[in-house]
Amino acid sequence: MKSFERTILHCILFQFLVISACAFVPSPTKSTFPLRATEDSSSTVDNRKKTDFTVPxxxxxxxxxxxxCMKQASSDGLDKQIIRVLLPRDASNADFGKYWEQESRGNSVLVPNDESWQGGIMQLYRSAAPTGAEIVRQYTNKDVGLPPRITxxxxxxxxxxxxxxxxxxxxxSIACWVQPTQETVQDYIMDTLNDDGTTIILMNPQWRLVDDVLDSASQGEGFLSGLASFLGGKGSVLKRLNAAGFQPVYTLEGYVCRGANVRLLQTYQADWQxxxxxxxxxxxxxxxSLPSRPTYQDVEQMLKDANIGYKYARDIGLQPKL
Structure with a gap:
C-alpha cells in the first residue's frame, strides 16, 4: 500500500477511534489502567509513606x-526498574528568545525534559546518557575495588x-535503557529478558505518564484497544512491562502552575509529593501529597490551599514573596 493511502487510512481510523473512545473511555487526564506498569505504583504498595527526600x-x-531508591528496590528483589529524572542544562539556556543553546559551562540546573529543549530528542539524549551513566556508577558503587566499566x-x-x-x-550485570521508545520495548527489551540476574533499568521512557485518548483506549480489551495500540497508544507496551515485572522506583517531573515551577516526586514505596x-x-x-499521581487540577488546588497565589502577583508586590 502506498504511503499516501496508508496516511489516509490512519486518519480515518483515528477519527473513528476518537469518536468511539470518547463515548466509552473516562477522562484522559489520569491513568485508569490498573496494572503497575502504568508507573503509578499506588496500586502495588500497601504500606506507603511520605518520602524523606526533597527536590534535588x-x-x-x-x-x-x-x-x-534503586538499591532499596533491589534489596526487595526488584530487578526490573523504571526511573524518570530531570536533566542537567546550562542555566543560561532557560532564557527565551535565543536561537541556539550554549554548551554547558558548569552552571547547570535540573529541568524537565520537555519541548523547551531546542535540539529535540537528540539533545535530550546528550544530557540523559551521561546522567544515566552517573546513576549506574552510583548504584554499583563499592566501598573497595574499582567501579565496573560502563559501555x-x-x-x-x-x-x-x-x-x-x-x-x-x-x-x-546491569542494562540501563536510556529514553526507550515503545518500539524499543517491543523489538529489543522484551526479547532479551532472561533470568541471568541482570538488573534492567528503563530511564526516561519516551511515553508520557498522563494519558491521551489513544492511551486510555489502548489500555482496555477488545478491538478498540488493539486499534488504539496500533495507532500509537501505550497500552500494549504497559501490559507487557507489567507482565515482565517492571515497576517505577523513582519519578521526578515538573511543570509550571500558577506561574511557578512545581516538582512532583515519587520514590520507591512512597506517596507522590x-x-x-x-x-x-x-x-x-x-x-x-497524594497516593496516586496528582493531576494538574490537584496541584493547583494544593497551591490554593497553601495560600500560594500567582507568581506575577508576588513579582509586582500584590502578595508576599515565598
Missing part, C-alpha cells in the same frame, strides 16, 4: 537519591535519531 537541587544530589551501545537506535541508547556493565519553587529560585517548599 543538583545533579549529584539527584543521582544519590535515584541510586538509593554505551547506540546500535539499538536503528534510525540514529530516536535518542535511544543502552548502558551496560558486566559485574554486576508536590513541591513549589520559592521566588529565590533556589529552594522548594512542600505543598501536598
Amino acid at each position: 537541587l543538583s545533579v549529584e544530589e539527584m543521582v544519590r537519591q535515584v541510586a538509593a 554505551e551501545d547506540r546500535s539499538v537506535d536503528e534510525s540514529g535519531v530516536d535518542g535511544v541508547g543502552l548502558l551496560k556493565t558486566e559485574d554486576p 508536590v513541591f513549589c519553587e520559592r521566588d529565590d529560585g533556589e529552594t522548594y517548599i512542600p505543598v501536598g
Whole structure:
C-alpha cells in the first residue's frame, strides 16, 4: 500500500477511534489502567509513606537519591526498574528568545525534559546518557575495588535519531535503557529478558505518564484497544512491562502552575509529593501529597490551599514573596 493511502487510512481510523473512545473511555487526564506498569505504583504498595527526600537541587544530589531508591528496590528483589529524572542544562539556556543553546559551562540546573529543549530528542539524549551513566556508577558503587566499566551501545537506535541508547556493565550485570521508545520495548527489551540476574533499568521512557485518548483506549480489551495500540497508544507496551515485572522506583517531573515551577516526586514505596519553587529560585517548599499521581487540577488546588497565589502577583508586590 502506498504511503499516501496508508496516511489516509490512519486518519480515518483515528477519527473513528476518537469518536468511539470518547463515548466509552473516562477522562484522559489520569491513568485508569490498573496494572503497575502504568508507573503509578499506588496500586502495588500497601504500606506507603511520605518520602524523606526533597527536590534535588543538583545533579549529584539527584543521582544519590535515584541510586538509593534503586538499591532499596533491589534489596526487595526488584530487578526490573523504571526511573524518570530531570536533566542537567546550562542555566543560561532557560532564557527565551535565543536561537541556539550554549554548551554547558558548569552552571547547570535540573529541568524537565520537555519541548523547551531546542535540539529535540537528540539533545535530550546528550544530557540523559551521561546522567544515566552517573546513576549506574552510583548504584554499583563499592566501598573497595574499582567501579565496573560502563559501555554505551547506540546500535539499538536503528534510525540514529530516536535518542535511544543502552548502558551496560558486566559485574554486576546491569542494562540501563536510556529514553526507550515503545518500539524499543517491543523489538529489543522484551526479547532479551532472561533470568541471568541482570538488573534492567528503563530511564526516561519516551511515553508520557498522563494519558491521551489513544492511551486510555489502548489500555482496555477488545478491538478498540488493539486499534488504539496500533495507532500509537501505550497500552500494549504497559501490559507487557507489567507482565515482565517492571515497576517505577523513582519519578521526578515538573511543570509550571500558577506561574511557578512545581516538582512532583515519587520514590520507591512512597506517596507522590508536590513541591513549589520559592521566588529565590533556589529552594522548594512542600505543598501536598497524594497516593496516586496528582493531576494538574490537584496541584493547583494544593497551591490554593497553601495560600500560594500567582507568581506575577508576588513579582509586582500584590502578595508576599515565598
